[in-house]
Amino acid sequence: MDPKDPLLSHQYEAVLALADNFKKITVITGRVGEIESSPRIRIISTNWKPGHGLRNLYWLFAKAIPEIIRGDFKSVFYHMTDLQCALFSPLVRLRGRRQYLWYAHTFKSKYLVFASWWVTGIITSTIGSCPLTGKLVRPIGQAIDQEKFMPIPFNELNFDKLIHIGRFDKSKKIDFLISTAEELKKNFPDIILTIIGSPANQESRSWANDLIKNCKPRVEKGWLHFKEAIPREQFPIEMAKNGCFFHGYLGSLDKTLIESTMLRVPVITLNPEYISIFGTWSKLPISDLKDEYQAFRTLSTDEINYELARRLEVAHRDHSLRNWIEQLATLLQ
Structure with missing residues (x-):
């Protein structure tokens, strides 16, 4: 409490x-x-x-x-x-x-x-x-x-700025998100990835420390950022500074996925529960996060706006x- x-x-x-x-x-x-x-x-x-x-x-x-x-x-x-x-x-x-x-x-x-x-x-x-x-x-x-997760104006979103907010645990596939963002930079050189979260236990902390240490060159190049966990009320503020919620967890439906959807922020994920409810940007079955992001970036502004509005309606109705x-x-x- x-x-x-x-x-x-x-x-x-x-x-x-x-x-x-x-x-x-x-x-x-x-x-x-x-x-x-x-x-x-x-x-x-x-x-x-x-x-x-x-x-x-x-x-x-x-x-x-x-x-x-x-x-x-x-x-x-x-x-x-x-x-x-x-x-x-x-x-x-x-x-x-x-x-x-x-x-x-x-x-x-x-x-x-x-x-x-x-x-x-x-x-x-x-x-x-x-x-x-x-x-x-x-x-x-x-x-x-939903009163705490009001839609962010579309023109304030920068789709080159990817963000993940959640526990800094191995199950959240933080390392996978980083390697995928690095691959995407070959076609989208302005991509920046921000990881916000803290480990839940000592085992996760040891893993997180090793990952951050290994990612030091990426951080020094300026496209990768790590931040400690934030209070939940700051979630919309951090999301508004970025443009896409980047997510790799394959388990249950994370609350952050629905919160991002209510903020009208594009969600790029492989999470099967989210996809079963909201679908994919490519409208096809996907198995690669890089392909999902690339499919998203091929859409027009009108197409993205329509899909964000559709997903928002589903989120308000069911979640x-x-x-x-x-x-x-x-x-x-």
Whole structure:
């Protein structure tokens, strides 16, 4: 529950929006930032500390168990917390309460599998964003507050400026984005690539440090830039300085893909979930990010504007926070 967290600030948005649909919401969270108070929201913090696994687990149980055993609640929503769901879903099941887990990753975690035996349902963004299938899985789109991601004027975008914002992890294929941009510079010499993000753990940090070190010549030439993670509210500001969102992750549907689409920024990606919803710039199946960018650059201004408007309409219809909250509240009530 921290609106300043670069990765998890949307959890705070979700709680605020859900509060309009319920008389009372109790939130058990690891950390609380500077948030607005609300008579409908009760927050219990376990004061999570990095590197203190046993201590964190103790306080999680100490805070959660009394609420589960004696609390007056109708349903439970586990937001991006498959481990906690695996721990507590059997107890919630014994109390006869509805419970749903939000899981939007293609990796099949052992906690997800165990929790699936107990929960009422598993909520995800798209069918392909969850490794489980069947009636238990309910796709309801992403939860993007469109009021915070207003379209950027088309004439302010520079399509030679590519940007990627997200975790600096190997799975995000940062190295692939860099090598692809270098290849594209042969035909588009003015291309600049900006990578914004920080590693999620020590393993990723070691990998990121090695990559940045190896990319020093590219940085010195001035076409490659690295920046640390930014607060989520700065995402539109950074996007407006560039022209295309460059993306290589092949897993679930990243929120940044939808946020870029709502900003009316062209998305260049191989992500199968995004392509299944919005299509490609070439209108053909693609297997190469370089080919997708080149196909985009062959389009006229009118063609690009038309496609950006079409994708924006789909994003607003299926992936807005309003739509997400309506569907989630219906399940939880």
